[in-house]
Amino acid sequence: MRVTKEFTFDAAHNLPNYHGKCERLHGHTYRIQVTIEAPVDPQTGMALDFAILGDVVKEEVVDALDHRYINEIIPISSAENVAMWAWQRVSGRLQRAKLREIRLWETPNSFVTYHGD
Secondary structure, X not given: OEEEEEEXXXXXXXXXXXXXXXXXXXXXXXXXXXXXXXXXXXXXXXOOOHHHHHHHHHHHHHHHHOOOEHHHOOOOOOHHHHHHHHHHHHXXXXXXXXXXXXXEEEEOOEEEEEOOO
């Protein structure tokens, strides 16, 4: 079974090695979706409690980046690098579940999808 939870956070960044308007400091309301996979536990009827997934992502990603200057944490803070950083943070915290996908939106119509290495 796959379980997905979605979050939003606001943060600023710039792309230092990019030549265009995004090399200047600017902000986004990011949207992140985290999808895990695990068998359904016959006792609970759940693969993973939404609250557990929510707590992990909030602590490891949202609380770390919300209202922050992302470049202080991820020096080249492209959407691709932020998604990979989030993957590393979340995957180490899941016990019964396997992280399957992280989808990160920088804008309402622009996103990246990461499935791990």
